[in-house]
Amino acid sequence: MKSDITLTVDGQRYALTVDNRVTLLDALRDNLGVTSAKKGCDHGQCGSCTVLLNGRRATTCLAFAVAHDEADITTSAGLAQDGDLHPLHRAFIDHDAFQCGYCTPGQICSAVGMLDEARQGWPSAVTAEVTSAPPLDTAEIRERMSGNLCRCGACVNIVAAISEVATGRRLAAFPSAAEPRQERWS
Amino acid sequence: MIPFEYKQAEDEHTAVATVTGNSRAAFLGGGTNLVDHMKLGIAAPELLVDVTRLPLDRIECLPDGGLRVGAAVRNSDLAADSAVRERYPVLTQALLAGASGQLRNLATTGGNLLQRTRCVYFQDTTTPCNKREPGQGCSALEGHTRYHAVLGASKHCVAVHPSDMAVALAALDALVHVQGPDGGRAIPATELHRLPGEHPEWDTVLRHGELITAVELPPLPFATRSRYRKARDRASFAFALVSVAAALDVTDGIVRGARIAFGGLAHKPWRARLAEQALLGRPATDDEFRASAEAELADAQPLPGNEFKLPMARNMLVATLRELSGDDAP
Ligand SMILES: Cc1cc2nc3c(=O)[nH]c(=O)nc-3n(C[C@H](O)[C@H](O)[C@H](O)COP(=O)(O)OP(=O)(O)OC[C@H]3O[C@@H](n4cnc5c(N)ncnc54)[C@H](O)[C@@H]3O)c2cc1C
Ligand code: SF4
Ligand code: FES
Ligand code: FES
Numbered sequence: 387m388k389s390d391i392t393l394t395v396d397g398q399r400y401a402l403t404v405d406n407r408v409t410l411l412d413a414l415r416d417n418l419g420v421t422s423a424k425k426g427c428d429h430g431q432c433g434s435c436t437v438l439l440n441g442r443r444a445t446t447c448l449a450f451a452v453a454h455d456e457a458d459i460t461t462s463a464g465l466a467q468d469g470d471l472h473p474l475h476r477a478f479i480d481h482d483a484f485q486c487g488y489c490t491p492g493q494i495c496s497a498v499g500m501l502d503e504a505r506q507g508w509p510s511a512v513t514a515e516v517t518s519a520p521p522l523d524t525a526e527i528r529e530r531m532s533g534n535l536c537r538c539g540a541c542v543n544i545v546a547a548i549s550e551v552a553t554g555r556r557l558a559a560f561p562s563a564a565e566p567r568q569e570r571w572s
Numbered sequence: 573m574i575p576f577e578y579k580q581a582e583d584e585h586t587a588v589a590t591v592t593g594n595s596r597a598a599f600l601g602g603g604t605n606l607v608d609h610m611k612l613g614i615a616a617p618e619l620l621v622d623v624t625r626l627p628l629d630r631i632e633c634l635p636d637g638g639l640r641v642g643a644a645v646r647n648s649d650l651a652a653d654s655a656v657r658e659r660y661p662v663l664t665q666a667l668l669a670g671a672s673g674q675l676r677n678l679a680t681t682g683g684n685l686l687q688r689t690r691c692v693y694f695q696d697t698t699t700p701c702n703k704r705e706p707g708q709g710c711s712a713l714e715g716h717t718r719y720h721a722v723l724g725a726s727k728h729c730v731a732v733h734p735s736d737m738a739v740a741l742a743a744l745d746a747l748v749h750v751q752g753p754d755g756g757r758a759i760p761a762t763e764l765h766r767l768p769g770e771h772p773e774w775d776t777v778l779r780h781g782e783l784i785t786a787v788e789l790p791p792l793p794f795a796t797r798s799r800y801r802k803a804r805d806r807a808s809f810a811f812a813l814v815s816v817a818a819a820l821d822v823t824d825g826i827v828r829g830a831r832i833a834f835g836g837l838a839h840k841p842w843r844a845r846l847a848e849q850a851l852l853g854r855p856a857t858d859d860e861f862r863a864s865a866e867a868e869l870a871d872a873q874p875l876p877g878n879e880f881k882l883p884m885a886r887n888m889l890v891a892t893l894r895e896l897s898g899d900d901a902p
Contacts, residue, residue, distance in 0.1 A: 387576065389578060406576055406578045406620075407573050409607070428611070429611070430608060430671075433672065433674060443673060443674045444674050444677045445674045445675060448603050448604045448608055449603055450578070452578045453578070453600060453622050453624070496673065496674060499673065499674065503648070503652075503673065507652075511665070511669050516661045517654075517658055528807075529807075532672060532807070532809040533671070533672020533809055534672075
């Protein structure tokens with residue numbers, strides 16, 4: 387059984403017909419040829435399929451595409467604009483925060499979403515006082531990024547890269563992921 | 573995965589009628605548990621009724637100081653809600669202790685309550701499991717029991733309920749509102765899930781087609797002092813070995829009120845009423861806290877391989893109550 391849906395992916399609108407069994411991840415990769423999001427575990431356990439789904443980070447391997455008709459999706463590749471890398475892409479390169487790079491698109495999307503959540507004052511499991519909006523120290527970044535597993539042991543550099551974006555000069559140039567695309571990273 | 577029909581629910585009534593009318597139909601929330609089970613071959617619905625776009629995505633403050641949470645509210649939004657953070661910090665902490673940021677953005681309140689056990693044999697269709705197929709036998713009994721139940725289990729099933737949120741809701745005396753083919757009813761969160769008994773295939777008291785519409789949190793002033801603690805095999809993004817949700821009211825060093833529930837110990841969130849009774853009117857000391865834990869766990873029947881859960885549960889309860897009774901408590 388099939389359904390007609392519309393997805394906007396990295397700013398481009400697609401109309402497609404999917405078998406109801408197709409996940410958002412498979413629709414991106416197999417139906418649309420958008421291979422930025424990676425398939426790792428296919429069971430919600432590794433985070434490599436993370437994208438920004440209507441502005442929020444979400445895994446796509448346990449989401450049926452048909453249930454996300456009209457969704458606006460940004461993948462790691464789509465975070466770059468006019469050939470310019472996103473500040474997080476740059477920070478990952480500067481800190482050598484990947485080895486095989488397989489988990490990286492998911493890490494990047496998760497980090498963008500996580501920084502946005504932190505900006506909205508969301509607490510995390512390591513926040514001592516949940517009524518507060520905690521600063522993003524290493525413990526907070528680690529906890530908030532724990533849904534993304536890297537098999538290569540580059541995790542220390544991932545935290546360093548995100549930390550720089552969260553606390554350093556790059557923060558000023560960091561608009562919300564939920565803002566309209568064209569206004570980002572200008 | 574077998575082919576299936578997909579429908580967006582138009583309204584509650586039609587959603588209930590549609591699922592009621594087809595024994596192979598299921599509601600779809602965020603899909604983070606159901607889709608996994610469809611991939612694993614544990615669930616094979618032929619019709620999915622998506623309830624995430626129903627107007628059940630609101631959190632309302634009630635006049636009596638309580639809160640009404642729509643069934644389609646995402647776990648991340650519920651955890652971040654300012655009223656929840658101020659009035660029921662234990663619920664925010666429980667939600668944030670579960671899954672990952674990107675899963676919580678998908679998972680819904682209704683789906684979280686109805687997620688099924690993470691028993692590895694249940695998830696592995698090549699091994700016998702009474703919960704998946706009644707009468708097959710239970711692989712866990714002769715297998716790896718580290719994660720299994722120490723309270724309320726039967727010889728048919730020793731699985732534990734996995735939800736962290738449900739443990740906090742059990743401690744808070746939440747009500748689960750459901751809509752069925754014959755009208756609505758409200759079920760105390762402590763009575764939604766079942767012990768396995770002879771029918772481990774039934775996780776809850778819900779009938780096929782009953783839709784969770786909302787969860788209601790009654791006012792509990794002393795819940796501003798409440799806490800969720802979770803022990804697991806890695807620091808984050810793992811299910812509980814043992815967890816505890818507690819709220820404590822201490823005046824002049826005496827316990828005036830206590831709400832306690834354990835996760836990871838039983839087939840359902842385990843409301844610790846014996847421990848609560850043991851504490852009432854007693855001084856807020858470590859000895860009393862320990863005695864209350866012993867009272868609750870006296871009838872526990874650990875399996876070879878999970879005896880550690882008893883001292884773990886006791887120590888976690890003592891530490892949590894100590895923290896809640898301290899001067900610098902939240
Ligand atoms: C890798 C991983 C780690 C996780 N770790 C944790 C953890 O540590 N702690 C924890 O608590 N959880 C954890 N989870 C589980 C996660 O919290 C649940 O999968 C999620 O909450 C389920 O919500 P959902 O909306 O996605 O439900 P769905 O998967 O959509 O549905 C689950 C069940 O509920 C039914 N349902 C959904 N909505 C309704 C409704 N309104 N009325 C009636 N029936 C309904 C569905 O038919 C289905 O049977 C983890 C999940 C994954 C994949
Ligand atoms: S413990 Fe329950 S869920 Fe696990 S194998 Fe035994 S019957 Fe199945
Ligand atoms: S592929 Fe989606 S979480 Fe692993
Ligand atoms: S860099 Fe290889 S998995 Fe992370």
